[in-house]
Amino acid sequence: MPRFDLPLSLDVEGRRCVVLGGGPEATDKANKLLFAGAKVQIVASEIEDELAERAARGELGWAARAWDP
Numbered sequence: 001m002p003r004f005d006l007p008l009s010l011d012v013e014g015r016r017c018v019v020l021g022g023g024p025e026a027t028d029k030a031n032k033l034l035f036a037g038a039k040v041q042i043v044a045s046e047i048e049d050e051l052a053e054r055a056a057r058g059e060l061g062w063a064a065r066a067w068d069p
Helices: 024-035 049-056
Strands: 016-020 039-043 061-063
Touching (some): 024 049, 049 061
Parallel strands (some): 016 039, 039 061
16 A cells, blocks of 8 residues: 555644654654644653753653553
């Protein structure tokens, strides 16, 4: 099946957005959400240094645990 990208535009300013994972893709998503004014919460056992620094500064939240549905 061919890949299909679904472009979306959401107003996330002031809204809580959860990012699962702490790797490069999660870092990119979190940075974009923060730039858009979202309140970002990361759920991951480990995260990249950039996310850890932002969490230490209080710019985003980090639940240091594995994601559990």
